[in-house]
Amino acid sequence: MKVINDLKDFTAGGFSSIALGNFDGIHLGHQKLLKRLIESTERYSTKSVVFTFEPHPSQVLNGNDSPFLLTPLEDKIELISKYGVEYLVLMPFTDSFSKMSPEGFVKEILVDKMNVKYIVVGFNYKFGNMASGSVDDLSRLSHMYNFTVEIVPPITHQKRVISSSYIRELLQIGDVKKVAECLGRPYKIKGEVIHGDGRGKTIGVPTANLKLNHLIALPVNGVYIVEAILKGERYMGVVNIGSKPTFNKWNPSIELHIVDYSGDIYNEIIEVYFMDRIRSIKKFRDSTELVNQIKQDIIVCRKFTGKDTGIV
Ligand SMILES: Cc1cc2nc3c(=O)[nH]c(=O)nc-3n(C[C@H](O)[C@H](O)[C@H](O)COP(=O)(O)O)c2cc1C
Ligand SMILES: Nc1ncnc2c1ncn2[C@@H]1O[C@H](COP(=O)(O)OP(=O)(O)OP(=O)(O)O)[C@@H](O)[C@H]1O
Incomplete structure (x- = not known):
């Protein structure tokens, strides 16, 4: 797997399949996205790309109040590479990047720089300045720029939607058994x-x-x-x-x-x-x-x- 911090180094050629999100913890929800990403590459003849931010956006936006992380970067890289992903983009989450509009992000980054053909996200994915873009915006933009969006429905555990924040809550009550069930490890x-x-x-x-x-x-x-x-x-x-x-x-x-x-x-x-x-x-x-x-x-x-x- 190629790990990239600068899109200038993204030389996939052809089209890309992209999974979007923070992926802290690589829990069962994230794992579902990664599987769908890999499956899409055969269907669309694309390269598989996980597009995430580094540092975690909350560390830039909330500073010392940002939550503790579930996976250090080296573990995140190792866990993602096990799925057979070809490119991991660790986009520096700068102040100026955080001000990009949802449309700007899709057009200037995903379409122009990465030649996107397929995007997989979860049902609650939010993107762009102030997290103002939703999956509906992504669907609308997909018609404009001619790519497919797959929206993964909520992956749950005992009726709770699994998320990095939920796993942090479980750690705070010491329920490491449930944490393992949500992580799959x-x-x-x-x-x-x-x-x-x-x-x-x-x-x-x-x-x-x-x-x-x-x-x-x-x-x-x-x-x-x-x-x-x-x-x-x-x-x-x-x-x-x-x-x-x-x-x-x-x-x-x-x-x-x-x-x-x-x-x-x-x-x-x-x-x-x-x-x-x-x-x-x-x-x-x-x-x-x-x-x-x-x-x-x-x-x-x-x-x-x-x-x-x-x-x-
Ligand atoms: C399994 C385990 C349970 C422990 N439970 C307690 C506890 O309930 N109360 C406590 O004061 N210390 C507890 N300790 C900490 C011990 O006091 C500590 O291991 C011991 O003082 C040695 O500390 P040191 O390595 O700093 O010298 C526990 C340690 C272990 C390994
Ligand atoms: N339980 C889930 N079911 C389906 N999709 C999910 C689930 N959890 C996360 N995703 C999706 O995986 C991608 C990465 O998720 P991300 O790490 O950004 O959020 P998260 O795991 O929900 O954590 P947080 O609690 O920080 O919001 C996003 O597209 C998100 O929508």
Whole structure:
């Protein structure tokens, strides 16, 4: 897959099939669009293109108030390329770009620069300045400029329309199981192992403290069952996201205890896949009570394994 930041580098020749949107998370709704995109290329003899913005428009429009992301760019690229997409356009979402009218975007970018023949979008797609363009506008413009528009009806999970924002809401209540159902895979975060207070080893539960990308959404504070990928190997583990009230440590951290593992893993990169939430963080009377609880957490974690986790 060719990743392009500047349309000058777009040299597809012939016609294009284009999927439009932000694609944060590559959830089941996005996946449906990607499948339809690939299917269209045979019908229309086109090149497949995913057209998205980088950075995410909300980061430009809302600055520090923009939501945390579900997928870092490198994961988004990897997930999209798995569908066999030929071009991924990461259009810089500048202030001036955000002021383009819906008509201007379609004519100047999609028609003139990309020779569009087919567009696939979801039912609620909005585009152009102030998100003023709708799928009806896109249909109207398709007659004017002679391309086909396919509008994908809502993809739902338990009667809720799946969207990146809905998945962020689920993370905020810790429902990582439902998140996995909406993504078609478990939610993943990735980080480098850094030094903690070194208390874990002394209480018999060594933990890897992870340094994370601060733009990426985390599940709400609590204790989770996870699968961890370390040096290409897969392990089960338990993760604590949040503070350590038992020791009066209130700064947030994320700590992973890998079950049945010992060894020095400082500076290693670990991928963590969230399978289920076990409980909230509690203040225990002392470290013995805490360790007893963590042992229980590990039992719950062990019971969970043996299942097909869906990690690809
Ligand atoms: C599975 C798991 C559950 C945890 N649950 C709690 C908890 O409920 N309350 C708490 O104060 N600390 C909890 N912790 C955090 C421990 O206090 C922490 O791992 C220990 O203090 C070591 O911290 P350090 O790596 O910074 O030295 C938990 C840790 C793990 C791995
Ligand atoms: N559940 C869904 N069903 C059908 N189409 C969808 C669904 N979710 C997103 N799409 C479509 O996929 C494309 C990319 O979606 P986009 O990432 O922009 O929005 P989103 O996933 O709905 O997230 P947000 O919550 O940020 O609006 C758009 O064309 C959108 O309409």
